[in-house]
Amino acid sequence: MTSQETKQKTRSGFIAIVGRPNVGKSTLMNYMVGQKVAITADKPQTTRNRIHGVVTHENSQIIFMDTPGIHKPKHRLGEHMVKIAVQTLREVEAVLFLVDATMPKGAGDEYIIEILKDVKKDTPIYLVINKIDLIEDKQKLLEIITSYKDAFPFTEIIPISAVKGDNVVRMRDLILDLLPEGPFYYPPDQLTDHPERFIVAELIREKVLHLTREEVPHSVAVEVEQMQLKEDRNMLYIHAAIYTERDSQKAIIIGKQGSVLKKVGQMARLDIEKLMGSKVYLELWVKVKADWRNREHMLRNFGFTEE
Numbered sequence: 252m253t254s255q256e257t258k259q260k261t262r263s264g265f266i267a268i269v270g271r272p273n274v275g276k277s278t279l280m281n282y283m284v285g286q287k288v289a290i291t292a293d294k295p296q297t298t299r300n301r302i303h304g305v306v307t308h309e310n311s312q313i314i315f316m317d318t319p320g321i322h323k324p325k326h327r328l329g330e331h332m333v334k335i336a337v338q339t340l341r342e343v344e345a346v347l348f349l350v351d352a353t354m355p356k357g358a359g360d361e362y363i364i365e366i367l368k369d370v371k372k373d374t375p376i377y378l379v380i381n382k383i384d385l386i387e388d389k390q391k392l393l394e395i396i397t398s399y400k401d402a403f404p405f406t407e408i409i410p411i412s413a414v415k416g417d418n419v420v421r422m423r424d425l426i427l428d429l430l431p432e433g434p435f436y437y438p439p440d441q442l443t444d445h446p447e448r449f450i451v452a453e454l455i456r457e458k459v460l461h462l463t464r465e466e467v468p469h470s471v472a473v474e475v476e477q478m479q480l481k482e483d484r485n486m487l488y489i490h491a492a493i494y495t496e497r498d499s500q501k502a503i504i505i506g507k508q509g510s511v512l513k514k515v516g517q518m519a520r521l522d523i524e525k526l527m528g529s530k531v532y533l534e535l536w537v538k539v540k541a542d543w544r545n546r547e548h549m550l551r552n553f554g555f556t557e558e
């Protein structure tokens with residue numbers, strides 16, 4: 252083999268990121284990718300789909316698969332979400348099982364560990380202890396490590412901070428080392444599998460998540476109905492509908508004299524402009540679709556299909 256041929260060999264692999272809701276899976280993936288490809292929020296069940304985050308480094312490509320947090324589902328949407336997460340474990344090069352350093356190992360984590368026992372033999376499974384920036388007493392970290400060590404033979408235990416980036420590059424390098432020879436699945440400049448339309452809808456949903464509380468954020472789905480670039484004015488026109496389940500939730504999302512909806516629009520517009528690199532005109536509607544999270548055809552319509 253000539254040195255030229257050696258040089259052109261590429262390596263690649265799919266890496267699953269799983270864990271309970273709110274532990275920082277999407278934050279970690281965004282940090283790795285270097286751009287927001289998945290929305291994040293200080294609320295459980297933010298991510299609802301599997302989202303690829305592509306990291307191309309020299310002759311290697313890692314495809315991270317961010318997944319919905321594994322939880323006890325209360326409606327069909329939740330069932331879909333958990334199914335997606337569990338299915339992701341089937342064909343991957345390695346698994347990152349993320350936990351929150353500020354929380355002791357609970358029943359939810361133990362449930363996931365049981366699922367991990369069914370992962371194909373010889374697949375490296377890393378325990379990634381996230382949010383270590385919030386831990387002052389290092390003894391606490393040791394206690395967490397011990398409690399997990401006894402529960403499963405993890406390939407390695409890696410404490411990180413996905414927000415600060417502590418230890419994240421080291422973890423990326425560990426993953427790069429285990430990639431087998433394989434093709435690039437994405438062009439090197441592509442960062443995610445979802446179209447811009449999906450990310451736009453997610454960014455709008457993220458703002459609703461940030462600005463509302465309790466059941467309201469979870470009752471929301473966003474559909475981009477129209478997205479059109481008016482070349483002459485270098486302006487992207489976007490019409491999107493925010494679906495919710497009840498009139499009372501609709502009223503909260505709109506807010507007094509439209510104040511909440513206005514804020515959602517302003518914040519989302521800034522993010523979308525950053526993403527698209529053009530000026531954005533964003534028009535939002537709030538609509539009610541009773542019990543959509545339990546209605547199969549609505550779920551399909553919003554893109555929560557079996558894969």
Ligand SMILES: Nc1nc2c(ncn2[C@@H]2O[C@H](COP(=O)(O)OP(=O)(O)OP(=O)(O)O)[C@@H](O)[C@H]2O)c(=O)[nH]1
Binds near residue numbers: 318
């Ligand atoms: N302090 C601190 N906060 C973090 C860290 N990583 C994530 N967070 C915060 O934790 C919250 C949840 O983060 P997400 O990335 O949305 O969590 P997730 O695991 O994707 O959640 P789901 O999609 O609901 O399953 C957000 O408020 C993040 O800013 C970290 O390393 N340190």
Ligand SMILES: [Mg+2]
Binds near residue numbers: 289291319
């Ligand atoms: Mg997430």
